[in-house]
Amino acid sequence: MASKSEIYSQGYQKWDGDRTQVTPPWYLIGRAGVQNILASTGKKSRMFFIIAFVIYYFMLVASTTLRLQIENFKRIEWLAGVLEAWQAAQPAQSEVWYHEAFILRPAIFFTFWTMILYGSQLISKDRAANALQVYFSKAVSRFDYLFGKFFAVAQMTAVVTLVPSAIIICVGLVATTDHLEFIKQSWYIPILTGSFWLLLTITYGSIILLCSSLMNRSYMAGASFFGFAVFTAVFPYILGFIFGAHSFVEGLKWTSSIATIGEAIYSLKVNEAGLLFWQVFDVALVTGVAIFLITRRIEPVEVVK
């Protein structure tokens, strides 16, 4: 009779493997965070997002191909008139301009709602399930845990920043008629998109992770994030009304400050240096305070209650 696999053998077995960390814990935590969100998402909402992204990415492919191959498309009789009118209305822009136009605003919009719907679950679910004690009784530090959660946020924001940017560049490389010119215009775009991706991840990530660490219920965390966004949109107006207009107060408009910083990253120029300074200062301050508070909320001493 064939013997059973060793998996089925009863009795405790020692493990003599090497105890050096093969995969960094933050990577495992970040990956598991996204997996859990996908697993807990209903089929319908998953399909909704998949379809929405297929449409978005298809539009990026189509528009990039169209603008780079416009002369060829003009040969199609019934399309020629429309394309000429469109070309006349739209002056030729640089590649980075198209990136900003196609990525920046959609990314901010998507990130905002993704954080409310999914980012809010990242720590609150662990807190509700009392799972922090499992993490911190393993070879996981507070830094690993927090960095892992940011990594999960980064994966979500990458879907609307890095992926579309990669699509535009790859399709552009294939569709362009002047490769040298295209590369000259686009070589630095991955760096800009990467910076914008980091900006979204750190700023939105810190606030949603703070909300998530404060609440045991993810919908409450989402609601508090929404409340924070509304508050930071309204409060500067009140402050401005009382104390008068000041760049510091203007910079407190959190979402619009992030958008302005994003625009500055893509355009590589500063329109109002003073305002931008205070916007960067305010966003950095809020982010710093949020990260500090999160570290207080995920105290490993909660390992034994």
Place this chain on the structure above:
Amino acid sequence: MLLTIDNFTVSYGRHRVLDNISLELPQAAVGLLGPNGAGKSTLIKAILGLLKPESGNGRFLQFELGKNDKRIRQYVGYMPESECLIPGFSAVQYVSYVAQLNGMGRREAFKRAHKVLYLVGLGEARYRNLDTYSTGMKQRLKLAQAIVHDPHLIFLDEPTNGLDPDGREEMLDLIREIARIENRCIILSSHLMRDVERCTEYLVIMDQQKIKCSGYIKELCAGQAHRYRLRVNRDHKQAAEILRGKGLTVDHVSEREPNFEVMLDGGIHARDLFRHLTDAGIQIRQLIPRNYTVEEIYRKHVHINANAGEANGI
């Protein structure tokens, strides 16, 4: 010694929770007993490196406590008392995830997770979502996640909570089996003293932020060579009176069972008991040397029940 702690003092703010404790744990199954607030959990936290001691130092294996926390935790398993399962996983995903967090490679972690789940009796349910698990199954899963990386020291906090009698027996058997493995030390924290008595061979009793007593159970419970439990065929109260009349100390006279305890001191031997009682027509059916139970040892050292310990003459 597997674990050595020297003059550890830990405080939460102004509140001192471990007061200058020193402890040496051998490679054995250890029972950690103490009332609520005695400092058991704090001691576990301090060993896991989650609390920095104000003073003192310690060593676990070749690592110095407080300096190699992550490394130490790779060699330590912890089964918490409360529910702590990460939602959204199946059992095999969960256990392998935890193993990877402790440094195992993905392939090795999955392989080991399957084995451990079979070991704890969850083999058939290993692909089920954790949300569908019963309390007993969750308890087994907690044990699986604690032992998957084959730790050298395993903290088990109330491991039999929520288990039915059969499940409880199986869990205790498992714990004993794991404790038998060479170089594997178990620290069983439980309020069920019979569990501690059954599974462990070394005892640490904590109370009021201090270690009150530690040692091998066999040694702690011994030391009563002169104390015997007697069972007689009839009228044990009369038998007790007879022995009292002969100058012997008799106590724990049972109301329902025909037995009592007698101290043999002042040069009196066991054979003298037979002689004294046979003269009165009473037969001795059982004569058992009386050792302390873990509960008696506990009551002797734990402040709140100190009087009860004194009443028991220990």
